[in-house]
Amino acid sequence: MSKQPAYLVLNAGSSSLKFSAFRQHSHNDDLETLLSGQISGIGSVARFEAKGADRRRLANHTWNDQDSSCRDTLLQYVLNWVSETLVNDEIVAVGHRVVHGGRDLGRPMRVSPKLLDELDSLVPLAPLHQPHNLAPMRILAKNFPDLEQVACFDTAFHSTQPWLARTFALPQALTDEGVCSYGFHGLSYEYVTSQLLESRPDLAEGHIIICHLGNGSSLCAVKGGQSVDTSMGFSALDGVPMGTRSGSIDPGVILYLMREKKMGLEELEDLLYRQSGLIGVSGISNDMKVLQESNDPDARKAVELFCFRVAKEVAALATSMGGLDALVFTAGIGENSPEIRAMIAERLEWLGVRIDADANARKAYLISATDTRVPVFVVPTNEEMMIAKHTINVLGQMMGNA
Ligand code: ADP
Numbered sequence: 001m002s003k004q005p006a007y008l009v010l011n012a013g014s015s016s017l018k019f020s021a022f023r024q025h026s027h028n029d030d031l032e033t034l035l036s037g038q039i040s041g042i043g044s045v046a047r048f049e050a051k052g053a054d055r056r057r058l059a060n061h062t063w064n065d066q067d068s069s070c071r072d073t074l075l076q077y078v079l080n081w082v083s084e085t086l087v088n089d090e091i092v093a094v095g096h097r098v099v100h101g102g103r104d105l106g107r108p109m110r111v112s113p114k115l116l117d118e119l120d121s122l123v124p125l126a127p128l129h130q131p132h133n134l135a136p137m138r139i140l141a142k143n144f145p146d147l148e149q150v151a152c153f154d155t156a157f158h159s160t161q162p163w164l165a166r167t168f169a170l171p172q173a174l175t176d177e178g179v180c181s182y183g184f185h186g187l188s189y190e191y192v193t194s195q196l197l198e199s200r201p202d203l204a205e206g207h208i209i210i211c212h213l214g215n216g217s218s219l220c221a222v223k224g225g226q227s228v229d230t231s232m233g234f235s236a237l238d239g240v241p242m243g244t245r246s247g248s249i250d251p252g253v254i255l256y257l258m259r260e261k262k263m264g265l266e267e268l269e270d271l272l273y274r275q276s277g278l279i280g281v282s283g284i285s286n287d288m289k290v291l292q293e294s295n296d297p298d299a300r301k302a303v304e305l306f307c308f309r310v311a312k313e314v315a316a317l318a319t320s321m322g323g324l325d326a327l328v329f330t331a332g333i334g335e336n337s338p339e340i341r342a343m344i345a346e347r348l349e350w351l352g353v354r355i356d357a358d359a360n361a362r363k364a365y366l367i368s369a370t371d372t373r374v375p376v377f378v379v380p381t382n383e384e385m386m387i388a389k390h391t392i393n394v395l396g397q398m399m400g401n402a
Contacts, residue, residue, distance in 0.1 A: 101153030
């Protein structure tokens with residue numbers, strides 16, 4: 001029996017490599033998840049875990065320190081394991097999550113030496129993420145030159161934003177060289193928008209705000225199915241507070257810390273990316289679930305500040321796009337915490353947002369009260385599936401042009 005084509009999706013971070021494999025249904029364009037997993041702890045004690053489509057654990061393995069520092073070896077391990085596990089399928093292409101596509105890459109692209117150079121030039125815009133995203137592309141290009149690869153950018157969905165939403169009030173020369181707002185979590189917003197509009201085509205021209213609330217959090221204003229504004233800006237630090245990131249703060253704070261505390265670049269980076277947000281305010285955890293289960297008043301403060309800032313951002317984005325016709329919650333916190341959804345919605349009653357307590361508690365798709373103006377949805381995100389879809393489309397276009 002000939003093997004069916006399958007698509008591998010890679011999301012490479014500083015200490016983790018997440019992977020998923022998909023297959024296209026033979027009778028329609030829908031995608032089926034075959035398996036998913038990750039290597040975590042890269043650089044310290046690397047651990048491999050994987051589960052099947054039915055969420056059953058398929059593998060669990062820990063390396064000793066020496067083996068785990070070589071990304072080449074770890075990537076090869078994933079490829080071998082996936083090939084051995086998917087006995088009826090053959091990986092024909094790999095889709096990669098790439099944090100930054102800059103101003104010019106507004107859609108997924110086939111990986112080529114020229115594209116890799118272009119993506120390298122964007123490293124200064126995302127120095128903590130971009131190099132890790134590019135590493136597996138290079139390894140695969142070297143070891144498997146015939147394997148097709150597609151890069152999908154977290155910034156691309158936001159490329160439709162008007163200049164007003166993209167521009168900081170800085171001297172024009174800085175804007176011209178790329179110091180502007182890009183926005184992130186674009187693959188999540190694209191997926192959630194497509195899911196929502198499939199079930200509610202009446203919202204196609206509507207003003208939708210999507211709250212992607214996870215370890216990293218941001219919000220996006222979507223109008224006519226396109227991103228028109230977002231809470232994240234030049235970096236993934238902007239907007240609402242996150243697990244360990246500050247969200248927006250007065251830029252004067254940075255000047256103060258440099259002048260009075262003599263903080264340097266690395267100390268500031270550590271403070272803003274790793275010591276702030278939920279962990280900074282609570283002093284307990286960066287994990288929302290842990291904070292919600294805690295009786296400590298500082299845990300409560302962190303939860304309240306998070307909800308306050310998300311609600312404030314919803315109001316700002318509604319003003320930015322001139323209306324609010326639907327509110328959507330997604331990602332780890334947005335999908336799983338009825339309490340957080342309720343606390344945010346409570347602050348938005350004046351905008352016509354009201355949640356039905358029962359629907360919210362049982363994580364219904366539509367959780368708003370029947371007599372309220374703005375429908376509120378919980379839509380699970382799936383960035384990996386979005387990448388797989390893009391990968392298939394880009395390859396399809398290539399074949400069409402061949
Ligand atoms: P990432 O940004 O790393 O993809 P996720 O989208 O998985 O993160 O979100 C992780 C966050 O979701 C964590 O703060 C976690 O505590 C939170 N979370 C997951 N389940 C729940 C829950 N049942 N209640 C509250 N928070 C939850």
